Amino acid sequence: MRAATHGRSTEAEIRDILETAVRPPERVKLGSLLASIAREAELTDAEAELFDQLRDKTPADPMRFE
Numbered sequence: 001m002r003a004a005t006h007g008r009s010t011e012a013e014i015r016d017i018l019e020t021a022v023r024p025p026e027r028v029k030l031g032s033l034l035a036s037i038a039r040e041a042e043l044t045d046a047e048a049e050l051f052d053q054l055r056d057k058t059p060a061d062p063m064r065f066e
Contacts, residue, residue, distance in 0.1 A: 003013035043051075 003010045006013060006016075008016075038048075
């Protein structure tokens with residue numbers, strides 16, 4: 001009945017239910033959290049540049065399932 005109410009298939013409704021369960025809208029997003037910490041720390045441009053220089057910029061290797 002819920003799927004029909006939302007105008008989608010049962011499978012699409014189940015996917016939506018699962019998506020909502022594992023990714024609730026009120027969750028804290030890591031990027032937002034880190035940005036807020038940086039704002040609270042009141043880093044200077046020079047300090048931010050230093051962090052950028054120290055950051056490991058090598059691309060990550062993709063996972064292998066062998």
